[in-house]
Amino acid sequence: MTARGLLATGGLILLTGCPCPAGTARTDDGQCHAPDAGPPSTDAGRDAGPADASPPDAADPDAGGPDAAGPFDAGLPDVTWFFDGGPDCPIAVLAPVPQNTDSLIALPINGSNSIAYPGSTVSEWQYRMEPPRPLNVPFSPAGAPLTSYTTSIAGLYTVSLDVVDDQGRTSCTSTSRSFTVTPSADVHVELTWTTPGDLDPFDTGPGAGSDLDLHVWNLAYPATADHTGDGQADAWFTIPGDAFWFSTAPNWDDPASPYDNPNFFLGDDTAGLGPELVVVPLAPVDNVYRLAVHYYDDSGYGPSTARLDVFTNDKFVGSLERTLVHKDFWIVYDKSAVSLTVIDTVTPNVDPPVP
Numbered sequence: 376m377t378a379r380g381l382l383a384t385g386g387l388i389l390l391t392g393c394p395c396p397a398g399t400a401r402t403d404d405g406q407c408h409a410p411d412a413g414p415p416s417t418d419a420g421r422d423a424g425p426a427d428a429s430p431p432d433a434a435d436p437d438a439g440g441p442d443a444a445g446p447f448d449a450g451l452p453d454v455t456w457f458f459d460g461g462p463d464c465p466i467a468v469l470a471p472v473p474q475n476t477d478s479l480i481a482l483p484i485n486g487s488n489s490i491a492y493p494g495s496t497v498s499e500w501q502y503r504m505e506p507p508r509p510l511n512v513p514f515s516p517a518g519a520p521l522t523s524y525t526t527s528i529a530g531l532y533t534v535s536l537d538v539v540d541d542q543g544r545t546s547c548t549s550t551s552r553s554f555t556v557t558p559s560a561d562v563h564v565e566l567t568w569t570t571p572g573d574l575d576p577f578d579t580g581p582g583a584g585s586d587l588d589l590h591v592w593n594l595a596y597p598a599t600a601d602h603t604g605d606g607q608a609d610a611w612f613t614i615p616g617d618a619f620w621f622s623t624a625p626n627w628d629d630p631a632s633p634y635d636n637p638n639f640f641l642g643d644d645t646a647g648l649g650p651e652l653v654v655v656p657l658a659p660v661d662n663v664y665r666l667a668v669h670y671y672d673d674s675g676y677g678p679s680t681a682r683l684d685v686f687t688n689d690k691f692v693g694s695l696e697r698t699l700v701h702k703d704f705w706i707v708y709d710k711s712a713v714s715l716t717v718i719d720t721v722t723p724n725v726d727p728p729v730p
Contacts, residue, residue: 464547465497466490467536471552478558479638479654480526487520489538489546499539503549506532508567508682511577511584511648526556527650528565529686562655562710563686564591564666567648572677576647584647585679586672587699591618591637591653592665593627594709603704605722611667611704612727618653619669621729628659635659647676658712665718666708669725673701683707685715695719702726 470485486500502514502522507530514522524534535551566589570576573584596616598608610616615625623639634657655664668681677700684694685708693715695707704725709716 463492464544465492465495465538465540467538467546467548467550469534469536469550469552472534472554474553475555475557476526478526478529478556478560478563479652481515481523482526482554484514484522484524484534485520486522486536486538489520489536491540492544495540495542495544497538498541501537501539503535504532505535506530509569509576509648510567510650511579512650527652528567528684529556529558529563529691531555557689558654558686559689560654560656561658561687561712562591562653562664564589564653564664564710565649565684565686566651566668566681567684568679568681570647570673570676570679572675573647582674585670585674585676586647587649587651587679587681588620588669588671589651589653589683590667590669591655592616592667593618593637594663594665595628595659602728603722603725605704605720612729620671621727627655628662632657635662660712662711664710665706666710668699668705668707669727670699670701670703670705671727681705685710687712693717697721 466489468486468488468490470488472482472484476482484502486502489497489500491497497520500518500520500522502517502524504512504514504524506512507528510527512525512527514524516522526532531553532555533551533553535549536546537549538546566587568585568587570585576584578584590611592610593616596610596613598610599613599616601608602611602613603609612619612621614622615627618625618637618639620639624636626636628635635655638654638656639652658664666683666685668683670679670681673679678698680696680698682694682696685692687710692710693708695717697705697707697719699705699721700723702724704722706718706720706722708718
């Protein structure tokens with residue numbers, strides 16, 4: 376790792392911008408020594424004088440050269456601090472993360488090994504996540520040395536960290552780690568969306584963004600009425616046939632098994648972007664799931680472009696996008712164990728028969 380203000384080779388770290396400890400001075404080798412000590416001799420033919428023969432005082436934390444633990448010891452193995460008059464910034468350090476992980480995992484993010492500039496402490500950890508597409512998924516807790524991030528849609532993520540010390544100095548460079556999310560469930564459905572009229576899609580709260588809803592109808596449960604007004608009987612907005620915001624965990628198929636039930640892990644996103652996910656870990660082989668999107672409320676922001684992605688057992692199987700307006704009901708796919716059938720029809724002006 377190299378950064379402005381930091382040079383590292385093996386176990387050697389050079390932090391620039393720090394003065395030598397009191398009572399020492401920097402010599403030609405870049406290290407801090409007592410004025411009468413100087414760097415150790417490399418001339419094997421010269422007799423060692425008293426200064427050369429005297430061992431460092433173990434009680435003096437600044438004595439003994441690079442292997443001693445002093446006030447600038449980072450608490451890391453084989454680390455030696457040097458100082459040469461450059462910028463005085465803290466160092467952001469991120470612990471490794473798994474290179475591959477499943478969806479819906481609370482992934483630990485650890486910035487607690489970040490290093491403060493001598494004489495200060497790290498007081499703030501500023502994390503940023505670059506997901507495959509913009510999402511409204513926060514770190515929990517935000518701004519802490521140890522946090523977590525719940526994985527959701529499939530793809531490559533990069534987490535970055537800056538730190539700020541108690542004197543307001545920010546790390547000279549960010550540090551980052553990348554990982555890939557690969558869903559493993561039999562049925563994994565992702566809804567994300569963008570709304571051009573929403574100029575701040577990352578804000579939250581009532582009316583902060585457009586509200587699109589994911590629906591998954593298990594066709595093992597029969598149609599009961601025409602709930603969307605398209606002239607065909609269906610089971611949309613019903614319990615237990617439809618998994619959606621009002622019924623996020625219906626008990627499907629085998630009443631004794633939780634694994635064939637839909638899981639609406641991230642809940643109902645009402646502020647824009649998404650994601651909304653429905654996952655069936657172990658789907659019965661004969662089941663067919665009808666996938667749909669309802670534009671529940673635009674909050675005055677206008678049309679949104681919805682995207683639906685479908686995965687089966689680590690494999691991407693399909694994706695569709697469509698621009699929708701308030702109250703549109705978009706039936707996208709029929710998903711079985713072996714196929715994905717495109718439907719791609721929209722019924723306008725659908726009001727849900729639930730609150």
